[in-house]
Amino acid sequence: MGAGANATILYNREWALFGSGDATVRFDGGEPSEVWYSSRLLWNLSKEIKTLTMRSVVMGMDSDSHKLLTNAASVAFDVPGEVKIAFALPEHPAALKALDDCATNLGVKWGYPVEEQRRIAKPPRREKGFRGLFTAADYPVEAMKAGRMGRAHVRLRISDTGAITECSILRSSGNAELDNATCRILTERATFEPARDVEGKATRGVVVTAIRWIMMG
Structure with a gap:
């Protein structure tokens, strides 16, 4: 894109x-x-x-x-x-x-206008991806009790400082608790290297990703 x-x-x-x-x-x-x-x-x-x-x-x-x-x-x-x-x-x-x-x-x-897409030379990124942001303790209690699992697809708007300014659910995991936890944790814990425009300046950007909630064992 x-x-x-x-x-x-x-x-x-x-x-x-x-x-x-x-x-x-x-x-x-x-x-x-x-x-x-x-x-x-x-x-x-x-x-x-x-x-x-x-x-x-x-x-x-x-x-x-x-x-x-x-x-x-x-x-x-x-x-x-x-x-x-x-x-x-x-x-x-x-x-x-x-x-x-x-x-x-x-x-x-996804709400990412063509004009904004064209001005991006390098999209936002995290050096370690999303590794380490989520732990077993983050699993919502009621969802865990009910055995709920699923994948939440999200759109993140990233500012020119690398902070998440908006998290939107593009496709639900099938459980509101898991969806809400996904956006809350990402917004609180994730920071990015901001996008760069064609002149090399930091600018706002968009990241689309999916977080899978799964119980092992």
């Missing part, structure tokens, strides 16, 4: 802690560009894939990387401790445009 782009790799891996940090991407075998990644474990609910868990690695690319990606015939990712993999990109410019259009339209639906 906007001037940057995200790449997501899913692969099979057993349990591992959340990860985040710096990675590199190469287009057409050229010089490496630095990107930022975050990773997490996913429970696989598909009956078609014969594995219990999968690993999601999401890499955020800035505007320069996005421009290289647009015309690249191949891309290679090197994510320390996660994956090192290369892909061919046949006939993908049209697909990228369709994805960009889709992301832009989705942003508008």
